[in-house]
Amino acid sequence: MDPRIREHAETIVEHSVSLQAGDNVVIQLPPEAEDLAVALYEQCGDIGANPIWIANSGRADRGYLRSSEEFETPAHQLSFYEDADAFIIARGGSNVTESSDVPPETNAAYRRAMKPVQKERLSKRWCLTQYPTSGHAQLAGMSTEGYENFVWDAVSLDWDTQREFQANMVEVLDPADEVRITAGEETDLTMSVAGNSTLNDYGEKNLPGGEVFTAPVKESVSGSVYFDLPLYRYGREIEGVRLTFEDGQVVSHSAERNEALLTGILETDDGARYLGELGIGMNRAIDQFTYNMLFDEKMGDTVHMAVGAAYPETVSEENELNESAEHVDMIVDMSEDSTIEVDGEVVQRNGTFVFEDEF
Template identity: 35%
Template sequence: MTPKQLNSYAHLLVNYCVSLQAGERLFVNSTVLAAPLITEIKKEVLKVGGHLEYSLSVEGSGAAMRDYGSPEQFAYIPTLYKTAIEEFEAYINIRAPFSLREEPPAPALREANREAMAPILKTYFERTADRRLKRSLCVFPCPALAEEAEMSLEEYTAFVAQATKIDQTDPRAAWLEVRKTQQAVVDHMNSCTTFRYVNDRTDITFTTNGRTWINSDGQTNMPSGEVYTSPEEESANGYIYFDYPAIRNGKTVQGVTLTVKDGEIIKWEAESGQEVLDETFEIPGTRRFGEAAVGTNYTIDRFSKNILFDEKIGGSVHMAIGQSYALAGGKNESTVHWDMIADMKNGGIIYADGEEIYRNGRFKAELWP
């Protein structure tokens, strides 16, 4: 990234995404690849009178844990991370992996880590729900992410800059405009309780009594551009087909169809990667939906194999199995939150209380000027 892009990105993350205030503590988790961005974040934190602490992984550390770590070591929770999640005011996770193709740890080791992390994840969701912990998830352009997206590093950097709006004169103002535009949609959807997603391979309904649709305007994910909620846990019925590849633990699953009755996923099929689905649906809490959403970021113009970007693709919807969002009123608990994406640009329709509000990848004009 250029010095100008780094400065713009850091300013946006600190001053808009987590809105850091004087005296507040920010924890950043990443790898050493993101050091140029963290240097700029440090400057922005100092300008507002805050405090920065960070944890940076080095290349090979994941492989070392996989090859030599014991279940007890996989169950160890880093002290600074635990303290930050439980006590700090702000948290930024910058994804900057060295590789996306490393062999994962053995299932028993992953399970030890999942069990140990469950209480911390619960605290994380509780504290982010009421913004006691202001958080942002973002990426730093690096070779592994570029390769995964089938772009050069230069192309991928431009892709990230466009999606996050740091290529614009005033990124913060651009995201405030997104907030304003999406609020009309959110207000209308919060006045309704029954929703239906339909296309040629999908027909699924769910209800949102006591739940809230959230305006995702870049303050919790960067980039953002979606409206989302957590459906009532026992309300979903029907079936949904996910056109886009679903990626979990570095493994790709193609052509997923989920069938659901009274909120429980009773059948799962994949055109490839069935074993990944079978393994995942053995994990507690995964057989219910934790999220239903509509992607609205039309500057994300291609699939990049990175869910942070892909779930926001304008003209798509996504549903996540597992963990709900407390902020939206969700109650399902799981160590998994796995988003899967369906294309709605060719004949897709969304109904709200029986009224068509969306067709062919776009909300109706009165909701989306």
């Protein structure tokens, strides 16, 4: 076994989810990640935690979705999740486009049925990470070995140092009232974040980490945004997304590729047309776009926004929590002709922050 896999497992267990003796931990990994499952089981054994590995299969999921006409919330899975203390989930798999022929309306219906299960999982300690496979390497345009090195380097940062760097932006954004984002000729978006909390992601719920994020006040988002970096969702690439907001809601949208899939996402439920997250990428160790949002949204010189569910811990009691079965991140490149303004003051210009020497 590659020793970096055991190092990864140790980081997950000790840093990301802080497993304790007696914890019931659900490990959801694809079959290709069996080495990581072994390493995690070893860690659980050393600590005295109780692991169970659920093997995720893209082929099986596709078969189920294409064969089903309607969906109900699986009560047995919900009760299983209720008994868990922590979740460890890794992406991977041999074919990243396995679900590309599942209709958008089927995905939306399934997400709605699974919303209570998702909500239960998010209420526990959890970590989403990546296991490097040839399928993801191919998507990233990298050799298998090159992609392995990319992943292991990204998850093995000095997270204390990264946390301290990102804390500078938390200090700027957390007490703020209004944020304005401009980029190029097509992005000029304002939103209120008044009262909401800004969180510092340094490799806990996401590994790798590397962002600070908050939630907009639900009905405050106004203006237009062009997401110039593509995303993969349900096995298909969505490219060139344009959204226009009024009173917080998406009132018009388009995409240069797979617009029907974007429409299906926005029509999942009422909350899917509102922003649930504003995130600012700050991990400059991730310097290559890989079509994997777990990494891409953390890149320095980027901003991402998610339509759909807000994380409850970012929303204050006096503000409305946006709820949805979806949470879809999309990215704006902020490296050129761009600014982030907080309460009228420019705090980032062309990717450089006000607290950096180069500003």
